[in-house]
Amino acid sequence: MSSRIAFVTGASRGIGRACAQSLAAAGHTVILAARDLEKLEEAAEEIRAAGGTAHTVRLDLSSAESIQQAFAKAKEIGPVTILVNNAGVTRDGLALRMKKEDWDTVLQTNLTGAFLCIQQVMQGMMKERWGRIINISSVVGESGNAGQANYVASKAGLVGLTKTLALELGSRNITVNAVTPGFIETDMTAGLPEEVKQKMLAGIPLKRFGQPADVAAAVRYLAGEEAGYVTGSVLRVNGGMYL
Numbered sequence: 149m150s151s152r153i154a155f156v157t158g159a160s161r162g163i164g165r166a167c168a169q170s171l172a173a174a175g176h177t178v179i180l181a182a183r184d185l186e187k188l189e190e191a192a193e194e195i196r197a198a199g200g201t202a203h204t205v206r207l208d209l210s211s212a213e214s215i216q217q218a219f220a221k222a223k224e225i226g227p228v229t230i231l232v233n234n235a236g237v238t239r240d241g242l243a244l245r246m247k248k249e250d251w252d253t254v255l256q257t258n259l260t261g262a263f264l265c266i267q268q269v270m271q272g273m274m275k276e277r278w279g280r281i282i283n284i285s286s287v288v289g290e291s292g293n294a295g296q297a298n299y300v301a302s303k304a305g306l307v308g309l310t311k312t313l314a315l316e317l318g319s320r321n322i323t324v325n326a327v328t329p330g331f332i333e334t335d336m337t338a339g340l341p342e343e344v345k346q347k348m349l350a351g352i353p354l355k356r357f358g359q360p361a362d363v364a365a366a367v368r369y370l371a372g373e374e375a376g377y378v379t380g381s382v383l384r385v386n387g388g389m390y391l
């Protein structure tokens with residue numbers, strides 16, 4: 149098992165936190181990044197208590213300067229050769245009334261932020277002649293979803309970005325893949341009305357909602373040596389809700 153340095157955005161809770169735990173359990177040094185340093189430290193402590201190696205850096209994806217500073221700190225630890233672009237936000241509403249501010253926030257955080265993070269690690273990965281970039285998209289990036297024009301555009305954009313970078317970086321032994329989770333039980337989905345949840349559940353062949361660990365397992369696979377011939381792929385982790 150070779151040990152790498154993995155940078156996970158949005159690692160303070162939910163799917164990102166589970167990804168950091170799983171990558172640490174696989175023997176990698178993990179750098180947990182998000183806005184809430186206190187929560188990040190809590191997550192890092194949990195990893196250390198389990199015998200893993202974890203660092204934290206503050207990162208606000210809505211600021212190019214913050215992204216630059218976070219990666220400058222990360223590079224002091226060593227070359228980041230695994231990047232998990234997981235952080236994401238929603239600002240739902242029908243397109244007719246969607247405020248530009250809500251469009252911008254979602255696109256900036258979910259898509260532009262991810263791209264700028266990739267730009268920060270590309271050169272280092274080329275130098276190492278090894279890299280894994282994993283973008284957390286969403287089932288709705290493939291299916292569309294009424295009331296989420298901004299979010300869906302950002303997630304579909306991530307799939308396009310994934311495929312394009314897989315083409316650009318393949319010759320450098322850097323793989324770029326997307327994971328599209330379905331309904332995962334986290335803070336992001338906790339606020340949905342019960343009847344909406346039940347309707348969604350009825351459309352999931354595996355008859356249960358996903359857990360952050362379900363997504364983390366896919367990320368851990370794509371980050372590993374054994375996934376070395378997988379690039380430009382979109383791995384669905386959705387219980388069969390969209391095929």
Ligand code: NAP
Nearest residue numbers: 158160161162163182183184208209235236286332334336
């Ligand atoms: P979550 O529980 O709401 O966590 C979101 C994470 O993103 C938090 O760690 C948050 O940390 C971070 N974040 C938000 N804005 C940020 C910013 N401006 N800069 C840096 N970090 C920021 O969400 P989740 O459910 O775990 O979702 C994780 C990813 O999976 C997202 O990209 C989401 O779109 C995707 N996804 C989720 C589901 C689902 O059903 N839950 C389904 C499909 C796809 P701070 O607030 O501390 O910054």
